[in-house]
Amino acid sequence: MGSDVRVGDEKRQKKLEELRRRMAAIPGRGQSEVGRIPRETELRRESLPVPNALAELLPDDGLAKGSVVAYTGARSLLAGLLAAVTEHGGHAAVVGMPRFGLLAAVEMGAELARLAVVADPGPDPVEVAAVLLDGLDLVVLGLGGTSVAPSRSRVIAARARSHGATLVVADGHWPNPSLRMSARVCGYAGLGAGHGRLRSIGLDVDIRAKSGPSRRGRIDLCPNGGRVEWVPRSVVAGAGEAPVAARGAAS
DSSP: OHHHHHHHHHHHHHHHHHHHHHHHTSOSTTOOSSSOOOHHHHHHOOEEOOOHHHHTTSGGGSEETTOEEEEEEOTHHHHHHHHHHHHTTOOEEEESOTTOOHHHHHHTTOOGGGEEEESOOTTOHHHHHHHHHTTOSEEEEEOTTOBOOHHHHHHHHHHHHHHTOEEEEESSBOSSOSEEEEEEEEEEEEEOSSOEEEEEEEEEEEEEESSSOOEEEEEEEEEETTEEEEEEEEEEESTTSOOEEOTTOOO
């Protein structure tokens, strides 16, 4: 049995070493080999790019760099986050989510050359995600229904903060995140009784930060010319307020 444990540890170390080698070959965070972002622009950017319709719901119109986000619900929203970051020159990874829909991310504009997928991270996906935080802008981590101890979550959060990377955790429990975000499919448009063409998918999105009011809104995902566009419909600030038309929503 002891030999089996040693073999497992060796495989884990080899996987982590391979990740570090691959990350060393990645251009500087948030930059591509061509069209590098000017340094002064990079310094001003304190949030990761997100779809505009989602930005209206988030504190400071974006996901703060160095933050940890706990996410539940439809994976379409995760695809949109990955698409926005990689389309704007950043690098991202998906860890521990073997069924993640890469096609959906591509249809939203994702650049697969800047997106790493670790479908099988082994017995410790949190450690793999922690290594990736050292060199990527965004890491989406699937916990597979497990919980992370507060002592460990604090260490990982500090690592994300020190490297200016954002960690989005799904499919499990993460204590004391910077932000809680959820999305659920609330409807479809364009499909009749067994016929028709899908025109949009509606998402109800809920955002809860550590401080400030919660925000809820409706976003429609609409196919258009081979891409999927995010269209805002309504935003609610605080649980007791009525919805108002979102910026850019159709009248």
